[in-house]
Amino acid sequence: MQKSYWQKQRPLWECPQLNEDQETDIAIVGGGLTGLLCAWMLKDSGRRVTVIEKRRFLENNSARNTGKVSALHGAFYHTLPADIAQSVYQLNRTAVDHYEQLIRTADIACRWQRTSAVLAAQSEEGAAILNQEKAALSALGAQLGDPPSFPLPLTWADQLAMADQALLDPWLFQAGLLEALKDKVTLYEESPVVEIQDHCLISDGSYRLRFKDLILTTQFPAFDRLQLYAARFHYQREAAAAFRCDPALDGLMLNTVDPGQALSLRFARKEDQPTLILAGPAIGIHHYPKDPYAPLLQTAKTLGVHQPLACWSAQDLIPRRHLPFIGQIQDHYWIASGYSKWGYTWAMIAAEMISTQVQDPAFVIPEYLRARRKGDLFSLYTLGNAATLTEAFFKDRFIVTPENQPRRTGTVVRLHGRRYGVVIPEEGLEFLVDLTCPHMGCPLHYNPADQTWDCPCHGSRFTLDGRSLYSPSNVSLQHYPGVNSLHPNLK
Structure with missing residues (x-):
C-alpha cells in the first residue's frame, strides 16, 4: 500500500515484538493515535501499561490523515439535537487546546500551527447546508469570523470560519509521543492479536499477554460482545494527494460541504517544502473506483499545482449521527471507534474519557457516546447497513x-x-x-x-x-x- 506524504522517506519506529509470555496491568491494543494518547494519560497512574501494535508504529491509519485538529466537523452540528450538539462542541473545542498542552509538556516538535478552519460551499445546495450549520454554531455560542483570503482560483457561494483551530504533522506528532513514552510504558510492534481470552491476549506467535484492564483502540473494535458493530458502521475510503504549492497558502485549512463533492484542502510543510494536500470526496468501500486519485489530480490542475509528491488513501468508520463509540463494553474492557474522519479531536476525547474511567469507575461517559448504547442498534441506519453488507457478501462471490x-x-x-x-x-x-x-x-x-x-x-x-x-x-x-x-x- 502506498505511503502517505507524512510517511515517505521517514524511518519507522524501532520496537521489539512480543516474543514471550508477559503480564501487565493495562493492555492497549492498537498503536495509533488513540492508543498512544491513552498510554500518555495512564503512564503516571502507578500501573504497568503495555501498548501492542499489529504492524509497525507510524505505519498505521493515524499517519495517513491530513493532520487537522479542529472542532469544525464539516457541516455536522446542525444534524444533532441541540443538547448533544452543545456537548459535542465543547468537548471538541477543549480537545484542540489539550493537544497544545500535551505538545508543550512533552516538547514535541510537530509543526503545530494555530489557524482558522474554514467551511465553504461552491453550489447552492452546499450554501443551504452551510446556512444551517451557521445557525447551529451560532446557537452553540461558537465564535465565527470572516474567512481568511487565500489565492485559490475557486468561487464560493458561501463560507464560514472558526478561529483558533490547528494543523500539525501527524508523523512528527506520533514519533514525538513515542519518544516521550518509550521509558514509561512497554511498546510492542509486529505482534497481531489473534485471540482475546479471559484477561489474556494471544499473539499470532502464540505468546500471551495477561492483563487486568484492556483498552481496544483498533479502528474496528477487535472485541464485539454481541454489539453488532459490523452493521453499526458504514465504511468510507478517501483518496489524498500532496503537491508542491505557493507559500502564500500558509495556514490554509478548508473543507467544502457540497454533497458528493466534498474536498479537504490544507497547507503543509515537510523539510520546508510548501505543500498543498487535497483529500476526498469520501467514497463507500462497496463502490471504490479503480483510480480514486484521478479526480484529485484533475482538481490540482485547476489550482495550478501538478506533479504529486504522494498519493495515498485513508479509511474511516462512520457511525449513525457521526458519533463514535467510547467506553466499557464489559467489565475491564474498553473500546474507542468510529471517528467519522475527525480522528484527532475524537481520539483526544476518547483517551481522556477512557483513561479517567479506568482509574475512577464512577466517571460517567455521556450516553450518546457510550460503547454499549442501544438507541441505534435496530435503527433504519443499522438495518440499511446490514442490507448493504448482505449484498456485498454475495456479490462477485x-x-x-x-x-x-x-x-x-x-x-x-x-x-x-x-x-x-x-x-x-x-x-x-x-x-x-x-x-x-x-x-x-x-x-x-x-x-x-x-x-x-x-x-x-x-x-x-x-x-x-x-x-x-x-x-x-x-x-x-x-x-x-x-x-x-x-x-x-x-x-
Whole structure:
C-alpha cells in the first residue's frame, strides 16, 4: 500500500515484538493515535501499561490523515439535537487546546500551527447546508469570523470560519509521543492479536499477554460482545494527494460541504517544502473506483499545482449521527471507534474519557457516546447497513477471471471451490492467496490503485502477500497449498 506524504522517506519506529509470555496491568491494543494518547494519560497512574501494535508504529491509519485538529466537523452540528450538539462542541473545542498542552509538556516538535478552519460551499445546495450549520454554531455560542483570503482560483457561494483551530504533522506528532513514552510504558510492534481470552491476549506467535484492564483502540473494535458493530458502521475510503504549492497558502485549512463533492484542502510543510494536500470526496468501500486519485489530480490542475509528491488513501468508520463509540463494553474492557474522519479531536476525547474511567469507575461517559448504547442498534441506519453488507457478501462471490485471459497480479481464479488471487511479484514467480476474508467470509477484491486485497463488507485490507493491514481481520490470508515463492511461511 502506498505511503502517505507524512510517511515517505521517514524511518519507522524501532520496537521489539512480543516474543514471550508477559503480564501487565493495562493492555492497549492498537498503536495509533488513540492508543498512544491513552498510554500518555495512564503512564503516571502507578500501573504497568503495555501498548501492542499489529504492524509497525507510524505505519498505521493515524499517519495517513491530513493532520487537522479542529472542532469544525464539516457541516455536522446542525444534524444533532441541540443538547448533544452543545456537548459535542465543547468537548471538541477543549480537545484542540489539550493537544497544545500535551505538545508543550512533552516538547514535541510537530509543526503545530494555530489557524482558522474554514467551511465553504461552491453550489447552492452546499450554501443551504452551510446556512444551517451557521445557525447551529451560532446557537452553540461558537465564535465565527470572516474567512481568511487565500489565492485559490475557486468561487464560493458561501463560507464560514472558526478561529483558533490547528494543523500539525501527524508523523512528527506520533514519533514525538513515542519518544516521550518509550521509558514509561512497554511498546510492542509486529505482534497481531489473534485471540482475546479471559484477561489474556494471544499473539499470532502464540505468546500471551495477561492483563487486568484492556483498552481496544483498533479502528474496528477487535472485541464485539454481541454489539453488532459490523452493521453499526458504514465504511468510507478517501483518496489524498500532496503537491508542491505557493507559500502564500500558509495556514490554509478548508473543507467544502457540497454533497458528493466534498474536498479537504490544507497547507503543509515537510523539510520546508510548501505543500498543498487535497483529500476526498469520501467514497463507500462497496463502490471504490479503480483510480480514486484521478479526480484529485484533475482538481490540482485547476489550482495550478501538478506533479504529486504522494498519493495515498485513508479509511474511516462512520457511525449513525457521526458519533463514535467510547467506553466499557464489559467489565475491564474498553473500546474507542468510529471517528467519522475527525480522528484527532475524537481520539483526544476518547483517551481522556477512557483513561479517567479506568482509574475512577464512577466517571460517567455521556450516553450518546457510550460503547454499549442501544438507541441505534435496530435503527433504519443499522438495518440499511446490514442490507448493504448482505449484498456485498454475495456479490462477485462466483466471479472469476476467464481462463483465456493471461494471468497477472489481481487475477481471480477458482480452485477446489475457493476463490484465489494471483500475485506475480516478478518474472517467473506466481503464488495464490485465498480471497475469503478471515473476519466473516466476505469475498475480497483486488485494489489496483493501492495494490491491496480489500473486503467490501467490513473494510479489512491485506497486502498482496496476504498480511493484514486493517481490522476487523487481524489474521493473514491463507495461500494455496504448496510452496509460496514469495512468502514460504505465510499461513
